[in-house]
Amino acid sequence: MENFPVVDMGKLNTEERKATMEMIKDACENWGFFECVNHGISIELMDKVEKLTKEHYKKCMEQRFKEMVASKGLECVQSEINDLDWESTFFLRHLPSSNISEIPDLDEDYRKTMKEFAEKLEKLAEELLDLLCENLGLEKGYLKKVFYGSKGPNFGTKVSNYPPCPKPDLIKGLRAHTDAGGIILLFQDDKVSGLQLLKDDQWIDVPPMPHSIVINLGDQLEVITNGKYKSVMHRVIAQTDGARMSIASFYNPGNDAVISPASTLLKEDETSEIYPKFIFDDYMKLYMGLKFQAKEPRFEAMMKAMSSVEVGPVVTI
16 A cells, blocks of 8 residues: 655745645545645644643543443443444534633633634645645635635534543444545544544555644535545544544535535536535535435435525625
8 A cells, every 4th residue: 555645735835846736636636635744833732732632631521431431331342333432522613603612621721722723723724725726726715715605614623532442343433434524634643543544445544643734625525526536434443552632623614605516627527517516504414414324325315405406606705
C-alpha cells in the first residue's frame, strides 16, 4: 500500500507549490483523506488543547463512562455489539452561533482555549476549501459560497475520548461511516492509534502524527464535485491499552444551503448530473437514521425526494 498522503502546507508558498497542489488533488480523488502539517496552528495552542481535553475527561467524564459500561454490561459481552460505540463525547457549536458558554463542566480556561482553536480551524477550513476550488477549476470562494446558505455555514466540534476497551474485537470505538457534511478537520492523539479508512477494500491506518490535522471529505463535497472527490468510509478501532483523544471539527453547509453538482464540472466532464440537488437540512434528517449504512442509498433517496421540488438559488455573499 502506498504511503498515506501527508501535505506540508508550508510548501504552498515555495517553488514546490505545484507538487503540493497535485498531492492534495490526488488525496482528494483517491483517498478522501490527507494529513496536514505546517498548517499555521501553533504547537503551543495544540498542546494546550490536548492537555485541557484530557484533564476534562479525567475530571468530568471518565466516571460517567465507567458507569455507562457497567450499566450495559459491556465488559462481559460475548458477541459483537452493533448499536453503540466505545466512546465518550461532547459537542461544541461554533457557527452560526456558539454554545461554548452553555456547556456544563468546562472551566473558563478550557472554554477560551477551545474558542481560539475553533477560530484557527475555521480559517484553515476555508483556506483548504479554496485550495480544492483551485484544483477543481472552480472560482475562488465557490465552495464557501455554496456552503453559506442564508445564515452562514454550520461549524462544530465533536470532542471524543476512547478509553481502553476489554473487548475491541466485539465493540468498535466508532462504527464505520462516511461523514455527512463538508470538510472535516481532526486533531487526533499522536500516541494512541485507532482511526482507519477503507481504501481498495482494505482498512488502512491513519497514522498518528504530532501536531498534524487530518482532513477528510464529507458527502456534500462528493455531491458538489459530481463524484470527482469521494467521501470515504472510516472507523475507530478501540484499543486495549491507552486512551485515545479525538477532536473532530466539521465545517458544513448552512441548514438551508442548496447542494448540487457544480455546473462548471458538469460542462468540463461532459457528463450527466449523477448526484441529486437538495437542501442540506433535508439530507441531514435522512442521514441521522442511516449514518452507519452505505451512502449511495441516501443519495438515491434524495434524488427521488427532490425530483419534484424546486429549490432556490445559491445565496451570494
